[in-house]
Amino acid sequence: MNPIPNAYKKVPMMFRAQIRGRSQLHYIDPHKEKDGEKQDVQYWAEEWIEKAEFIPLTNQDDSQNDTYQTQTYQIRWRFVTNGGQDDGMIRPVIGGYGIPFYPGSSMKGAFRQACEQAEQAGTIPPNRCNLYCGDETNITPGILRFQGAYPINDWTENLVDLVHPQQGWQVKTPNTRGKHLLRGESAYALVSLVQPSLRFSISSSKPLSTEQWQEIWQIWHDTIAAGLGTRVSAGYGQVETDSTSILYQVRVKGQGQAAKLIDGTGEFRPTIFRASLRGHALRLFGGLTNDKTAEALVEQLFGGVQGKGTVGLLKLGFETEELRLGTFGQNGYKQPTYNVEGEMIWSLTRPLPDDQHAALQNLVTDLIWFAMVFGGFGKSWRRADHRLFYPDDEYEKLIGCHWQWAGEIDRKNAFRVRSPKTISKFINSVLDTAKTWMKLQGKIPTPNHPANWRESWHPSRVQVWGRWAKNRDECVAIDWLHKPYQKGIVRGEKDKSIRRTSVTGELGQIGRLWHRMYPPKRLWIKKEGKLEPISTNRFIELLTLFPDESPEFKQFLAFLQQKPEGFELLWGGKK
Structure with missing residues (x-):
């Protein structure tokens, strides 16, 4: 008998040996992705659907x-x-x-x-x-x-x-x-x-x-x-969600680059909220203790696979009220986008003693507000949405995202970030909340020995600069990401730029700068001796920096010391 050529190709993916060249279901082959070929797991799913029967x-x-x-x-x-x-x-x-x-x-x-x-x-x-x-x-x-x-x-x-x-x-x-x-x-x-x-x-x-x-x-x-x-x-x-287990619930809306599924279509994935809060918890704990303790605290909250595995205390729910998926770009550059509004709900997976329940409720609340104030959620969360804040109509790339509160938000937390001058106190209160949770878990904060990570939230590793912007057209720092922030002063001196340096990063490299246009929605003014909120279209423009020793970073920090366009150091920068 003559052997059947390429006989293995007649065997369904489900029954093939899980090795390269036969079937690797969990592996995303970058070469196939680049050439537009289907991945093994896509063939697996198609073969499954084709043979499955349907019961009406x-x-x-x-x-x-x-x-x-x-x-x-x-x-x-x-x-x-x-x-x-x-x-x-x-x-x-x-x-x-x-x-x-x-x-x-x-x-x-x-x-x-x-x-x-x-x-x-x-x-x-x-x-x-x-x-x-x-x-x-x-x-x-x-x-x-x-x-x-x-x-x-x-x-x-x-x-x-x-x-x-x-x-x-x-x-x-x-x-x-x-x-x-x-x-x-x-x-x-x-x-x-x-x-x-x-x-x-x-x-x-x-x-x-x-x-x-x-x-x-x-x-x-x-x-x-x-x-x-x-x-x-x-x-x-x-x-x-069981209402008795809810720790914090808030309505948000945002826009940005949608996750791209394996077939190239876009999807809004609520996992972006969990990823953001987990990352920020790691940064905050990393500034308060060593790396192993910080990682253990985060796994306790969000779960993990270290050792025998940990079921986290926190559970995410997101009730989508409105969702529009679309695309951005043309001429060969098209990226999926989302516009979404809904309720973000964080709840407990199991009961806790009253003191720990209260402390975790405060921690989750602060993590959500921290994420909203300094960045956003999902892809390119370190940048303000260029579609809103970059004036150059010829810029064709999809960069950044924009998130804001929707509906009524609690005035107590909104008051904490009512202006650039309140940011320092807000950060310190978030760190105090994290310390309280640590102590209840038997972990003593050791801020003099933080984790040696790029983005540990410690005053010697991070600087937060901020200013008021009267409206979105007054966004200043977004220009600095793409053009020189300072022209050469003397003849022969080069223009100073942070583009494509370790400050801003580039394709395949994460920068050390976050840029956020935070819309507080309200200002507080005194009426008859009491503070009353009024609506506003202003933004708090924030730059969060994690300096390295590069000459570009040193020059940029020296530039900021001159308080350009009203930027002031709000927190950090301490040795």
Whole structure:
């Protein structure tokens, strides 16, 4: 018999050896990306969809009788179960007919945990867990059977998801040209469902009353409030948030460059809020203690994979009220964009003692305000949105983002950042909040020995400069990013510029400068001896600098010392 040429190509990706040249599902091949070829994981997803069968469940109502019931829940964003991996690629559990499902075993485990918490809280009678799920000896089985859940809407769109961890590159690495040397900092693929409607099924070995079924579904309702599946703390698997666990909730709106999926389409990803707060927590703790302690504190808050792994205390939810996706650019340069407005919700994954609950509530609040005041969220968050603040119409690149508060915000926090002169006090209060949390965790702040990171938030490593801008046309520093900030004074002297230096960075290199146009929305004026807020179109223009020893940086700092256009040093710059 003649061998079949390239026989391995006839084998579905799901069953190929996970090696280069055969199938690497989690790996994003930069050469294929450059040449416009499909990645292995895209072929995997297409082959899966092609062979999967579809059960027409969409128009069926949830079943209700005394021994079997179903309830349907809508996942807000993406969802992925925690069972089933191929060579490190996370993917949904796949059941009969090729349909993804949430396993009944996972459902039972999550239900029992919530049931035990309800027993401890006294909201249900004792021994309910043993009645429903069986005792721990497995001698007496429970009366409930958990069938799990299947999606009942179209689950086949945008299955291929991307994860791109950048914590080391964004915060720690002194020379960001060496990103290729950092382990775990490259994009990798996973497969998740976008906004599936999941129908959950529970049956009973004996008839139950309406009141009993109501109690069972209330327990399940409390279960899913904590999130389902994996990557819950990053916003996956969220259905709705238990109001009793909310630490801080605020309405925001923003615009910027959308995340690009593996097929080139854009997507607004709520994970940008978690990435921002995690990064800022790392910077702040890094300025208060050594690197290992700072990393441990951040993993306690947001979760991590060090050691046996940590489930974080914080969970993110984002309720999108309005979203418009678009594109920017032409003539071969097109980037996906977003305009979004919604509620950012941070909540607890488990109960805490009252003193720690209050301290964490303050910390989360301060982290959100810190992120909003000094930068933004998502791609290019270190820059103000050039579409709003750069006057040169010929500039064709999409750079920066712009975020602001939407709706009513709490006056207490807004008052803390009402002008450039209040920024120093605001920063110190944020650091005090972080210190309070540290001490409650048994960690003593050691600000004289900060982490040796590029962006540790320590007065010897960072400088914050600021000024008032009457409107967006009065943005000053954005010109300095692209043109000389100072002409040569004497004959033969070169113009001074920070463009394409370590100050601003360039393609493949993160700079050491953040530029933000923060819109406070209100000014406070005295009326009859009391401070009253009035609306304003002003901006607080801020430059956050992490100086190195380059001559360009030294020259730029000397220039700022002259207080150009009203810029003043607001915080930091201490030896």
